[in-house]
Amino acid sequence: MSTPASPKPARNLLLLISNLGLGGAQRVFHDHSVELAKHYQVTEAVFNLEGGNMYPSGNEMLSLEVDGGGSPADKIRNFGRRIGRLRALKRRLRADVCVSHLEGADYVNLLSKGSEKVVLCIHGSKLHDGNITGLVGWLRKKVLMPGLYNRADKIVTVSRDINPELIEGFGVKPEKLVTINNFFEVAQIEAKSREPLTAQEQAVYDAAPVLVTSGRLTIQKNQAPLLDSFAALIKRRPAKLVFVGDGELRDDLTRHARQLGLRVYEAWNQDALTPDYDVYFLGLQQNPFKYIRPASLFVFPSAWEGFPMALGEAMICGVPAVTTDCPTGPREILAPSTGTLRTGIRAAEKAEFGMLMPMLNQPATLAADQRVWTETLYQLLGDEVERERLGRLASLRMQDFTREKIFRQWVAVLEDVLTS
Numbered sequence: 001m002s003t004p005a006s007p008k009p010a011r012n013l014l015l016l017i018s019n020l021g022l023g024g025a026q027r028v029f030h031d032h033s034v035e036l037a038k039h040y041q042v043t044e045a046v047f048n049l050e051g052g053n054m055y056p057s058g059n060e061m062l063s064l065e066v067d068g069g070g071s072p073a074d075k076i077r078n079f080g081r082r083i084g085r086l087r088a089l090k091r092r093l094r095a096d097v098c099v100s101h102l103e104g105a106d107y108v109n110l111l112s113k114g115s116e117k118v119v120l121c122i123h124g125s126k127l128h129d130g131n132i133t134g135l136v137g138w139l140r141k142k143v144l145m146p147g148l149y150n151r152a153d154k155i156v157t158v159s160r161d162i163n164p165e166l167i168e169g170f171g172v173k174p175e176k177l178v179t180i181n182n183f184f185e186v187a188q189i190e191a192k193s194r195e196p197l198t199a200q201e202q203a204v205y206d207a208a209p210v211l212v213t214s215g216r217l218t219i220q221k222n223q224a225p226l227l228d229s230f231a232a233l234i235k236r237r238p239a240k241l242v243f244v245g246d247g248e249l250r251d252d253l254t255r256h257a258r259q260l261g262l263r264v265y266e267a268w269n270q271d272a273l274t275p276d277y278d279v280y281f282l283g284l285q286q287n288p289f290k291y292i293r294p295a296s297l298f299v300f301p302s303a304w305e306g307f308p309m310a311l312g313e314a315m316i317c318g319v320p321a322v323t324t325d326c327p328t329g330p331r332e333i334l335a336p337s338t339g340t341l342r343t344g345i346r347a348a349e350k351a352e353f354g355m356l357m358p359m360l361n362q363p364a365t366l367a368a369d370q371r372v373w374t375e376t377l378y379q380l381l382g383d384e385v386e387r388e389r390l391g392r393l394a395s396l397r398m399q400d401f402t403r404e405k406i407f408r409q410w411v412a413v414l415e416d417v418l419t420s
Helices: 024-036 072-093 103-111 134-151 162-170 186-193 199-207 224-233 250-259 309-316 330-334 366-381 384-401 403-419
Strands: 012-017 041-046 060-063 097-101 117-122 154-157 177-179 210-214 240-244 264-266 279-281 297-300 321-324 349-351 354-357
Touching: 012 024, 012 072, 012 103, 024 041, 024 097, 024 309, 024 403, 041 072, 072 103, 097 103, 097 403, 103 117, 103 134, 117 403, 134 162, 154 162, 154 403, 162 177, 186 309, 186 384, 199 240, 210 309, 224 240, 224 250, 224 366, 250 264, 250 279, 297 309, 297 366, 309 321, 309 330, 309 384, 321 330, 321 366, 330 354, 354 366, 354 384, 366 384, 384 403
Parallel strands: 012 041, 012 097, 041 060, 097 117, 117 154, 154 177, 210 240, 210 297, 240 279, 264 279, 297 321, 321 354
Antiparallel strands: 349 354
């Protein structure tokens, strides 16, 4: 009688991220940690815990305890300390592979590379990221990315449209690249979206058709021009605009809305919630999906993206999506059979799974582009049959991004890297 073979010991997988504060990349990091722990021995590492750990996974989490910020000399010194401490951690854990999320973590991962394999997960556009500016931005684009990225064993991008940027803009070898989209907890989001609104919230939704948008209030999400289009829209028909989320542009956006003559509700002011307002800033919500599902349209005016979680989550809720055709992600989700466009669209495009719209960050065409948005929103609010059709298609499309489908791809890539 033969003795059964001992199970093969799990490979040691180290996941690295700059911080674990609020953010889409941090949410993805958490989800990867939970799922990959089913296949590997997973340890998480972070530069420091200044922002807390907003997405605890239950896996071991280690802090390199290296501060950020300070003078240029402090930043250089801390950068070196991060590299040294991560190199020591990799040796201590006998890491077989280290997967990093976010650009700062990518550099530290690459520069601390020893015998372990290195995989980078790229979450967003580099060429179009409005935060990559100044001398540091030049250093990132002209020195660090071109000089370091090809050292990786594999680079996983969350959107197909990031790949040509890396190849043409930064000289990354095409064979280094593979695209694996983000996944979505489809059934969980669907269930949460059915949570009922309070009586006061329901009264707002009953008063007029609701446009909803979800995400941080930041330059990337580019919400200010949406307010202009909305102000023009409600001169033609009743509607409400609901913002779910918070961020550093909160005061700028509420001020801009009032300058447009809009009546503004701000949850953080403890205002009484009534249907008497035009625009509602609800702030951060534990369950944003219950505010999305009953809306007539989901509007998404981003200036750039990676593979946008908020857009996908709204589509799971069965809400028709109206989104800028921004770099990168929306076209891949809404019009997967079409290729990346070299120039921005100037008219509404009825895509297979939603509406692709002109960008709202081009000064020369902004007024005309805002009119396109206003007219498209006006037409859709008047066409219930079309909204229902687009909502069904949106929900159907998101079945392509379930946890099971996406993580089969991740395990295949990691096994290929580990055996190469």
